[in-house]
Amino acid sequence: MDKITVERRGNVVLIGINRPERDNRFDPDAYYGLASAYYDYDNDPELRAAVVYGHGRSLSRGIDVDAFNALAQSGKNFELTEKMEDPFFKTGHLTKPLVFVAHGDTWNMGHELFLTADIRVASRDVEFGQDETTHARFPGGGGTIRFPREAGWARAMRYILTGEHWGADDAKAMGLVQYVEADRESAIARGIEVAERIAACGPLGIRTALESAHLAIDDSEAAAFARLDEQYAALYRTEDFLEGRAAEAEGRPPVYVGR
Template identity: 40%
Template sequence: MSEPKILTERRGHVLLIGLNRPEKRNAADFELLSRLALAYGELERDPDLRVGLVHAVGEHFTAGLDLADLGPRIGRDGLSFVDEDGIDPWQVSGTPLSKPVVIAVQGTCLTLGIELILASDIAVAARGTRFGQIEVTRGILPFGGATLRFPRAVGWGNAMRYILTGDLFDAAEAHRIGLVQEVVEDGEQFDRALELAERIAAQAPLAVQAALANAKRAVRDGDAAAEAELQPALVRLVGSEDARIGMEAFLTRTEARFVGR
């Protein structure tokens, strides 16, 4: 039997989510997309999971969509691959993800790979990574969020420079424009991403989720909407067990071990 195209592993409070189609440079077919959505659903539903870490098996993160498999599946309403137990990893439809995602990329990172970065919260790239938002060279447009998030993340001109030409760019350029937050030596991207994921997972999960939700609210609905939710969120958090644990750790100068309540 062949291995599943998405591998999941629990590492403490972190869910590792691995693209596992290395023989095709992790190009996404329908099965891979569906299983990726299910993994995100697992991350969202399980209260013991606090952070997701998306990575890829093999030399490449992803060569993008497997159009030979997915092309015939694009109907009048577009492409649907998320069932009732899944969550759209690109966060352009359906249930919003409430937990943070760290992503580690290497090798080739095309189209939906960049859009996964844009839908995640922190990205680490291997120095040798090559990026490309190449949909226009295939006669389609980015439909996983790049038209929305790329300009916000890196500025209009930087985003259009690559969305409209389909040109490739390297990890240094990705870091310069702000697409990725760290560049490490080839082969070190997973370990560094895991360090960051575990660092997040060690914090109070309700507070992490509240901070993430408020930042997303500001992006989606504007500053005023996010500002209106700050004090109510603070009141809810102050009454939590984790807030008590955090205060005790501060007063006793010990390390807080949060419980998510």
């Protein structure tokens, strides 16, 4: 059984975490599979948006500690190949949008992966947790960076330092979730709907918007402002820009090709 499933729907790809017997805990094979799926998505010119979700009763309870410990004890190195993207984006970002859908238990590494998304959906039954400190660990996948950045220092530290869990409404109040749906199926449907809206937009404009926003956060607002004119000028010279103008004038939906 594939630990990561991939399903194409037109310009959208659905990426499923598929270890339900272990509540979708990530072992090395599942981690490599997700990294490979991200790489394939980001490098496929036909794909414009991705939705990540979990099979079974949870998005993910995080890392499979025993499996990673067995790898460490074997003496083998854990490293990604050149055709894999780091799912935590410690050294960069995908150039295309990522929509994440959380349901059931979404703990630790599962929550940290959720935080990498550009848009996030949660089902009503979700239970978030960042409780590594209760196990003498800490959120080493970016939770100490993204969580306080998006939720605010004290809100994030309330959960990181105590190990307390929280639900969908609290996550939405903190700005971590944009949509809350009744159940897993409706949450996935919402994620696909959002991804399809993204896919209908100009892919070069989407890519440039992500690049500019990431530059402002990862480097500085000054660096992002310094590049705006250059980025605008480049988009004005594309076929997609001309198609957008023509479609507006003709009163029809645009057909973007990514050039």
